[in-house]
Amino acid sequence: MNREKLAALVPAFQRSYDAAGKDAIWRQHSGTFRRFWCDKILVRGTTPIQDDESDVIIRILDRHGKGNTKDSEAVARTMVPQGAWRKLFNALHSDPRLAPLIDAAFKEADLERKAALIDDLRVANEGKKNRLTGESGNVLNALFAAYDPVDNTTVVSLNDRKSQIDFLGVDLPFDWEGASFGRRIVRSNTILRDGTRALGLDGTARTVSCFWYFGPVRELWKPAEHTVSTSGTEAVSVTVPQGGEAEKDGRTSEAELRESLEVQATLAEIGAQMGFRIWLPRTDRARVLSRWKPGEGELMDGLPVAFDEATMKIIEQIDVLWVKRRTIVRAFEVEHTTSIYSGLLRMADLLAVQPNLKTRLHIVAPMSRREKVLREIRRPVFAFLEGGPLWQTCTYLSYDAVAEIRGDKNLKRLSDTVLEDYEEMAGEGD
Numbered sequence: 001m002n003r004e005k006l007a008a009l010v011p012a013f014q015r016s017y018d019a020a021g022k023d024a025i026w027r028q029h030s031g032t033f034r035r036f037w038c039d040k041i042l043v044r045g046t047t048p049i050q051d052d053e054s055d056v057i058i059r060i061l062d063r064h065g066k067g068n069t070k071d072s073e074a075v076a077r078t079m080v081p082q083g084a085w086r087k088l089f090n091a092l093h094s095d096p097r098l099a100p101l102i103d104a105a106f107k108e109a110d111l112e113r114k115a116a117l118i119d120d121l122r123v124a125n126e127g128k129k130n131r132l133t134g135e136s137g138n139v140l141n142a143l144f145a146a147y148d149p150v151d152n153t154t155v156v157s158l159n160d161r162k163s164q165i166d167f168l169g170v171d172l173p174f175d176w177e178g179a180s181f182g183r184r185i186v187r188s189n190t191i192l193r194d195g196t197r198a199l200g201l202d203g204t205a206r207t208v209s210c211f212w213y214f215g216p217v218r219e220l221w222k223p224a225e226h227t228v229s230t231s232g233t234e235a236v237s238v239t240v241p242q243g244g245e246a247e248k249d250g251r252t253s254e255a256e257l258r259e260s261l262e263v264q265a266t267l268a269e270i271g272a273q274m275g276f277r278i279w280l281p282r283t284d285r286a287r288v289l290s291r292w293k294p295g296e297g298e299l300m301d302g303l304p305v306a307f308d309e310a311t312m313k314i315i316e317q318i319d320v321l322w323v324k325r326r327t328i329v330r331a332f333e334v335e336h337t338t339s340i341y342s343g344l345l346r347m348a349d350l351l352a353v354q355p356n357l358k359t360r361l362h363i364v365a366p367m368s369r370r371e372k373v374l375r376e377i378r379r380p381v382f383a384f385l386e387g388g389p390l391w392q393t394c395t396y397l398s399y400d401a402v403a404e405i406r407g408d409k410n411l412k413r414l415s416d417t418v419l420e421d422y423e424e425m426a427g428e429g430d
Contacts, residue, residue: 002167002168002169002220003168003169003199005220006167006168006196006199006217006220007199007200009214009216009217010199010200010201010211012214012216013201013210013211013214013217014201016214017207017210017211017214019203019204019207022073022206022207022210023203023204023206023207025073026073026149026150026204026206029060029073029146029149030146030147030148030149032056032057032060033057033060033061033146033147034147036053036056036057037103037147040053040089040093041089041092041093041099042099042100042103043093044093044094044095044096044099045093045094046094048090048093049086049089049090049093051086054085054086054089055067055082055086057085057089057146058082058085058086059072059074060073060074060075060146061074061075061078061085061142061143061146062074062075062076062077062078062080062082062085062142063075063076063077063078064077064078064424064425065082065085066082066420075142075145075146075149075154075156076138076142076145076154076155076156076157078138078139078142078156079136079138079370079424080131080138080139081398081401081421081422081423081424082420082421082422083401083404083405083418083421083422084130084131084401084404084422086421087130087404088130088131088132088139091128091130091132092132097124098121098124098125098132101117101120101121101124102121102140102143104117105117105118105121105144106143106144106147106148111186111187111190114182114186115180115182115183115185115186115187116182117182118140118181118182118185118186119180119181119182119183121133121140121182122181122182129400133181135158135181136156136157136158136159137156137157137158137181137184137185138156138157139156140185141153141154141155141156141157141158141185141189142154142156144185144189145205145206145209149204149205149206150204150205150206151189151193151204151205152189152205153189153192153193153205153206153208153209154205154206154209154210155192155209155212158184158185158188160212160222161188161189161192162176162188163221163222164192164196164212164221165188165191165192165195167220167221168192168195168196170191170195172187172191173187174187189205192208193205193208196208196211196212256336257336259336259366259399260334260335260336261284261287261288261291262291263334263364263399263402264280264284264288264319264320264332264334265288265289265291265292266292266402266403266406267319267320267332267334267364267402268280268288268292268294268299268320269292269406270402270405270406270411271320271322271330271416272294272295272298273411273412274322274411274412274414274415274416275324276322276323276324276329276330276416277297277298277299277300277322277323277324278294278298278299278300278320278321278322278323279299279300279303279316279318279320279321279323279328280299280319280320280321281316281317281318281319282316283317284319300323303315303316303321303323303328304323304325304326305326305327305328307354308353310353311350311353311354314346314349314350314353315328315331315350317346318331318332318333318346318350319332319333319334319343319364320332320334322416328359329359329360329416330359330360330361330362330416330419331347331350331359331360331361331362332362332364332397333346333347333361333362333363333364334364334365335363335364335365335369335373336365341376343363344363344373344376344377344382344390344394347361347363347390347393347394348381348382348385348390351385351386351387351390351393352385352386355385355386355387356387357387360393360395360419361393361394361395362394362395362396362397362419362423363377363394363395363396363397364396364397364398364399364402365396365398365399366398366399367398367399367400370396370398370424373396373426374396374424374426375426377390377391377394377396377426378391378426391425391426392425395423395424395425395426396423396424396425396426397419397422397423397424398422401422401423404422405418405419405422
């Protein structure tokens, strides 16, 4: 039944998708990626790859890469910040083991040997916090797709691949849960690509992948996401909580609370190192100051801004503020509860009472809650703010990103714009 529904949508997709034109773009993208791979990644050395060189490739790999627009052709939304991609490229450039293994896997035609190479890569990469062999497969699958978009699907998430294969009703010739990382990547690519083509859709793996994210098709296999109209001209995509998710309370464990305080202290330290004065809520100060020791004048006793009483009550409770002279430049809410609503509501309240506020807002949470944070930022209730949807002003930062920034040896010489390399915007319909 599902196959019949999908097959019925193939003609509508083909009318809406310029396969020949898109494939021409992807031939160029693949050539650009391969030149970068051969000339920069495989040529080992200690000279770092320049950011502008990396950014060209990130625009191919990641829909949210700097400089991309909604009309840009990119592999996928990979959930990897700009700075993390840059660091990964330099890690591959300098590591004698990782890049050759990836290169061998790129070129290997035998599926079993390709899977084994990927498994070897995962072992070699163990303990390296570079996202290359993360459980979702996003990074590695994006690299494969950029190298060869004819045979490698741009459905980069293994979770999405499994959902699509299940919806197709294809019997997996192996145990998904028991299979190795490499086997899941390699076999899911061929099964999904060939299974979709069997519906009557000819074309490259890129064309096949875009079929699955064609609006009417996506609604079939991933129905939790819906679009609602705002009072303006744009539509906003939101996700309806499934199961008991919406009923989770905001309780938090002692371990989570300690971790959030560490992150709060780290954000204060980063801001101070960059030359900002720091504001912390009075209720949190004692606990944060047990982890961060500010220098003279770094911690503010009072805010140098003059808003109305309602605004001041909100601002004074935000977890960390970076202040330059009389301007609040950045505001951070560290979310450690399962509900993740408190910080979002505080940011939304702030924008509701001060719609013209220019402060950049950030929700900081563990990677395990990343999807939930981005989903909640897209809620319709946050789309009706006078100054525009919350997602246009408020971004997500992971705990890992905060730690990476703190570990930068040039931290004192960096400006706050470095956050743009790590922050993620929820967007409208990702």
